Amino acid sequence: SYVLTQPPSVSVAPGQTARITCGGNNIGSKSVHWYQQKPGQAPVLVVYDDSDRPSGIPERFSGSNSGNTATLTISRVEAGDEADYYCQVWDSSSDHPHVVFGGGTKLTVL
Amino acid sequence: QVQLVESGGGLVKPGGSLRLSCAASGFTFSDYYMSWIRQAPGKGLEWVSYISSSGSTIYYADSVKGRFTISRDNAKNSLYLQMNSLRAEDTAVYYCAREFSSSPDAFDIWGQGTMVTVSS
Numbered sequence: 001s002y003v004l005t006q007p008p009s010v011s012v013a014p015g016q017t018a019r020i021t022c023g024g025n026n027i028g029s030k031s032v033h034w035y036q037q038k039p040g041q042a043p044v045l046v047v048y049d050d051s052d053r054p055s056g057i058p059e060r061f062s063g064s065n066s067g068n069t070a071t072l073t074i075s076r077v078e079a080g081d082e083a084d085y086y087c088q089v090w091d092s093s094s095d096h097p098h099v100v101f102g103g104g105t106k107l108t109v110l
Numbered sequence: 111q112v113q114l115v116e117s118g119g120g121l122v123k124p125g126g127s128l129r130l131s132c133a134a135s136g137f138t139f140s141d142y143y144m145s146w147i148r149q150a151p152g153k154g155l156e157w158v159s160y161i162s163s164s165g166s167t168i169y170y171a172d173s174v175k176g177r178f179t180i181s182r183d184n185a186k187n188s189l190y191l192q193m194n195s196l197r198a199e200d201t202a203v204y205y206c207a208r209e210f211s212s213s214p215d216a217f218d219i220w221g222q223g224t225m226v227t228v229s230s
Contacts, residue, residue, distance in 0.1 A: 001172075033216040035155075042205055042220035043155065048213045086155050090215040097169055099145065099157035099215075 002091040004102035011108040018074040020105045022087030025068060030089045032070040034063060037104075038083045046085075047072060074107070082109045112136035112219055114206050119224030126196050126228070132189040132206030132221055140164075140184035143209040145217065146191045148202035148226075158204070159191065174200075196228045 005023040012018040022032060032050050035043035046057050050065040060075045074081055087102040118130040130146070146158040159180040160169045168180055179192040189206050203223040210218035 031213065031215050033213070035217075037155075042222055043217075044220075045210065045216055045218050048210060048216040048218075052212070054210070054212075054218060084154075088155075088216070098171060099147075099160065101147075101155040101157060104154040 001094065001098075002089070002100050004087055004089065004100055006085075006087060006102040006105045008103070009106045009108065011110055012074075012077050013110045014077055014079060016077055018077050018081070018107055020072045020074075020085050020087075020107065022070040022072070022102050023068055024070075024089065027068055027070050027089065028066045030065075030091075032063065032065050033088045034061075034072045035086045035088065036081075036083045037086065043086065077107075077109055079109050082107055114208065114219055114221035116204065116206055116221040116224035119204065119226045121227045121229065122196055123230050124197060124228055127192070127194045128196065128226060130191040130193065130204055130206075130224060130226070132191075134187045134189065134208075137208075137219075139182075139187040142211075143214060144182065144189045145207050145209070146180060146189075146204060147207055147217070147220075148200075148204045149223075150199075150202040153202075156202070161189070193226070196226075198228050200226060201228045202226060 034047040036046045037043040046061045047063040051063040062073045084104045115133045145160045161180045177195045181190045205223045206221045207217035208219040210216040
């Protein structure tokens with residue numbers, strides 16, 4: 001089955017840029033979505049289809065996807081961005097389509 | 111406003127059954143695909159099951175296939191998950207989530223979750 005690999009943690013100082021990667025075999029051929037989850041809360045979609053933002057998500061959140069790596073980039077990081085981030089794809093390559101999530105990355109704002 | 115509210119969680123013994131419900135409001139429920147997604151304590155997200163808008167197409171994760179059944183009642187704006195033969199590893203917060211109209215592969219609306227604990 002398809003596997004998405006994320007680093008367990010990323011740390012960044014306020015005002016700097018955070019980059020969270022999501023690795024998968026030829027992930028560039030798939031649409032990647034990113035979610036932010038704060039403690040005790042449900043996930044929130046922050047980027048869809050590799051690089052688009054839902055209404056209400058700040059422009060500081062952006063994404064890219066090519067080859068075997070997708071990346072969520074958070075510019076001018078704020079304390080409120082501290083959360084777990086998950087990448088997600090829909091894998092239709094097997095005989096039964098299914099949704100795949102990465103293991104999640106904890107973003108710490110120093 | 112657009113909202114999903116799960117219910118039905120609780121403590122159940124291994125081998126037992128539980129039925130989760132998800133009540134939708136603020137949108138035309140029958141137009142949307144829906145999924146159940148779970149999160150074990152301190153762990154990441156795990157997709158459980160998907161159902162198309164009419165209920166005609168259903169998919170399951172291998173970990174629950176044959177034990178869980180997803181269904182929906184569009185007249186009642188409700189999504190369900192019947193969970194049988196429960197195991198300790200099914201312990202998790204269970205979320206219902208709506209497909210994103212701009213990208214059906216993604217989920218834009220999530221409920222607050224309902225906790226299922228499988229323990230003797």
